[in-house]
Amino acid sequence: MAACNFTIPFTGDAEAVLGKAQRAVEKQSGSFTGDTNAGNFSVAFFGQEIVGTYTVAGSDLNIVIESKPFMVPCNAIESFLKSQIV
Known part of the structure; x- marks a missing residue:
């Protein structure tokens, strides 16, 4: 089960x-792979x-966080x- 889901x-x-x-992800020394889908x-x-993973549906970016630190809401x-991409 995913830890978080948001659009x-x-x-x-x-x-x-x-x-x-x-x-934004790479600035934090992370990795980001994928395409516009x-x-x-x-x-x-x-x-x-x-x-996490993402999918694009029209003008919605659907994000699923698969795992995260317990202390991070x-x-x-x-x-x-949102602050980085919109």
Whole structure:
């Protein structure tokens, strides 16, 4: 079962939005792979990993966080990603 699920609506080009997401993840020394349809990412956070997948449906970026540190709430991850990509 996934740790978190959320959707981030966006305007404009999916490729540009995903580019922002990729830069945000890689800035934190994480990895980001995929295309404008789907992909996955992981990033270390205080020695533990946040691991997730994404899919694009129209102008919605659907994110599933598969694993995360217990102390990191889902809304903190969602807020961070929103601040970086919309």
